[in-house]
Amino acid sequence: MLPPIDALLSRFDLDSATIAGRPRIERRLSDLRGCFRDAAAFEAALAEGNPLVYAVASIEPGPGEGDLHYGLGMLMPGRVGDEYWMTKGHLHSWRPAAEFYVGLRGAGHMLLEDEATGDTRLVPLEANGVVYVPGHTAHRTMNTGAEPLLYLGIYPARAGHDYSTIAKKNFAHCVLARPEGPALVARTAS
Ligand code: PAN
Ligand code: ZN
Secondary structure, three states: OOOOHHHHOOOEEOOOOEEOOOOEEEEEHHHHOOOOOOHHHHHHHHHHOOOEEEEEEEEOOOOOOOOEEEEEEEEOOOEEOOEEOEOOOEEOOOOOOOEEEEEEEOEEEEEEEEOOOOOEEEEEEEOOOEEEEOOOEEEEEEEOOOOOEEEEEEEEOOOOOEOHHHHHHOOOEEEEEEOOEEEEEEHHHO
8 A cells, every 4th residue: 555645755945955844953063073184173163153064854754675765965065174064974884775866956075985995986966966875885975065055865764874983983085175176185195
């Protein structure tokens, strides 16, 4: 039997990044301690206030083995030192889980890092583009534009979020705002 239509259809408000009647988590600057390479710039920014950096409204239709979940993300533009505002980033707890990121509005980039090899890619995330995040890949999103970045992340219901691995060792690369655009730089070299 199929669920009622309300459970099959969701409608977004892209200006507020909300989905009517659905939970939304918010991450503020203070939630991102340890993510940026310039700790002094981070603490100085936080002393000025604790702005909303990103929000995610999620839809979790079911826990079944074949189910899919998705989240509508809104990442605001901003900088800490010469780094763009970013998400915490994570691996999926169930490592084989891949994910699609569908760009809806604004301009961003995704930092992808293979857990086993450290192989790294910087991939644009923008309207009319879809980024494929393979399994076993740490992923973080940065707003590299001047407007809010809106996107959808679609992933297996059983993916789960492992934040602790990134919290312990961070990504091996940073993405720096350079006059010519976002630049990928080894964290040790920066
Ligand atoms: C996304 C992310 C979202 C926020 O829905 O959860 O972009 O990033 P963090 O989870 O790293 O804070 C996703 O990748 N889900 O699996
Ligand atoms: Zn994910």
